[in-house]
Amino acid sequence: MHGTIKSSDEARQSAYSTPLEDFDVGNPELFRDYTFWPYFERLRKEAPVHYSRGGLFGPYWSVTKYNDIMDIETNHAVFSSAAALGGISIRDQPVEFRRTSFIAMDQPNHGPQRKTVAPMFTPTHLDELATNIRKRSAEVLDHLPRNETFDWVDKVSIELTTQMLAVLFDFPWEERRKLTRWSDVSTTIPGAGGVVPTEAAKQAELLECAEYFGRMWDERAKQPPKSDLLSMMAHSPATRHLREQNPENFLGNLTLLIVGGNDTTRNTLSGSIVALNENPDQYKKLRENPELIESFVPEVIRWQTPLSHMRRTALQDIEFRGKQFKKGDKVVMWYVSGNYDEDVIENPEAFIIDRKRPRTHLSFGFGIHRCVGLRLAELQLRIIWEEILKRFDRIEVVGEPKRP
Amino acid sequence: MNTPRADSDAIVASLELAAERCADLTPLVYERLFQVRPETRGLFRTDPKDFIKGSMLQLSLDAILDFAGERKAAHRLIFAEVQSHDAYGTSPELFNDFFAVIGEVVRDLLKDDWTPAMDAAWKKLKVDLDRYVQDAIRAMALAL
Secondary structure, three states: OOOOOOOOHHHHHHHHHOOHHHOOOOOHHHHHOOOOHHHHHHHHHHOOEEEEOOOOOOOEEEEOOHHHHHHHHHOOOOEEOOHHHOOOOOOOOOHHHOOOOOOOOOOOOHHHHHHHHHHHHOHHHHHHHHHHHHHHHHHHHHOOOOOOOOOHHHHHHHHHHHHHHHHHHOOOHHHOHHHHHHHHHHHOOOOOOOOOOOHHHHHHHHHHHHHHHHHHHHHHHHOOOOOOHHHHHHHOOOOOOHHHHOHHHHHHHHHHHHHHHHHHHHHHHHHHHHHHHHOHHHHHHHHHOHHHHHHHHHHHHHHHOOOOEEEEEEOOOEEEOOEEEOOOOEEEEEHHHHOOOOOOOOOOOOOOOOOOOOOOOOOOOOHHHOOOOHHHHHHHHHHHHHHHHHHOOOOOOOOOOOOO | OOOOHHHHHHHHHHHHHHHHHOOOOHHHHHHHHHHHOHHHHHHHOOOOOOHHHHHHHHHHHHHHHHHHOOOOOHHHHHHHHHHHHHOOOOOOHHHHHHHHHHHHHHHHHHHHHOOHHHHHHHHHHHHHHHHHHHHHHHHHHHHO
């Protein structure tokens, strides 16, 4: 028996008794409480393309089936990612803070900017990074406490992904936790008791990020081109003007790369420990067959789904699966739902580390905006787990995961 | 413009027959690809279990089946894939070679059951799919 996604009776009852027209699956409470699963399950069955009249994030369409998400993802002519229209998140940033980046940008501008950083993630360069990842993973794991409780997220997930980012940017090593902080600040919704209390505080920290990177950028621009992300951007014809001529795009690209490299792999690495603890038969299978790491990694990326959604904005009126989208409508593609679409993935709620086609998932998105660093993310997870299995017979989750 | 019914039927029939004779085309397709384009072998060196190869082949088969059918998604799928692969230095022409390789593997699997109609339909398919690839190349050129 494989483990399954937990869904409390209360959440299920609520999801199936709430009128569909009152559904607001973007409500952050559902994610904090981990009670969103039955809501998406019902939407996939009864209203796979659903209109929410509004809540914290205003009105929006939800697209919840795998193939429908693929259709939206590849229809760049109709569904825009442009920051000026709202960008890629369900939350509309205040207009003055809508920073463009190559993920929040349509063609023709998107391609050349993405192409600037893509060489970091080619097979040849990944070969070079692999040695570094293995060495750092070993060091971090060798210094973990044994037979005592510790914070896995901070000591392993955050530390290793932050180190990776510092390598990619050739960032000052001792100050690398600034990257973690800027990633957290960038993705948070300001509020009392949160990562930052106000939008002003958030923007002040992001300005600090821009200034810090600006100084590094200026230095790299004066030096011969190197193979770090900052040098690549400082020398590329597609991006070298951004620091002076388009500071919002400059900061947007930086925060995109920081968040993309930090937040997602960190979450999956933490989620992998939870997944294996919730599914002890799979953990046993992995320990006894370490070669299953090859399929375990994409399975956990699907199962955990580090990024719940991406948003697009309709550029024209269009009928989609019998629903009428209007120009300007917000369209949210729920990866966290598509990854559990039973029409595409057999027994999707089960965590099965030896699936036959484990790469059938939407966690990296699809189309021209598919995660540029997806192979690096997979590589990191694979190497870290190879090193974990060499060292530890068991890592036990002793408390409920906190979901900020 | 849709694929003529006879061509569509021929392509679908050939793929169905191939699936009956080979549960997973992945090893055959990639072995042939590596013969035709040896430089591509290195792109998959971190894929010992063929998961990446398998998912790429599945996308290509989805595109071919869509193209042979309703043509709802193939153009956009190929357009997006050509552009996203270009960023990593994958030449757009590789897509044409890949579609051709799939057709050749199917042909070899079918042996005597490979019909002139299938042959003609796959040749047309390759030409038409190439137009989709060229569209993507033109769009990328405009961006430069």
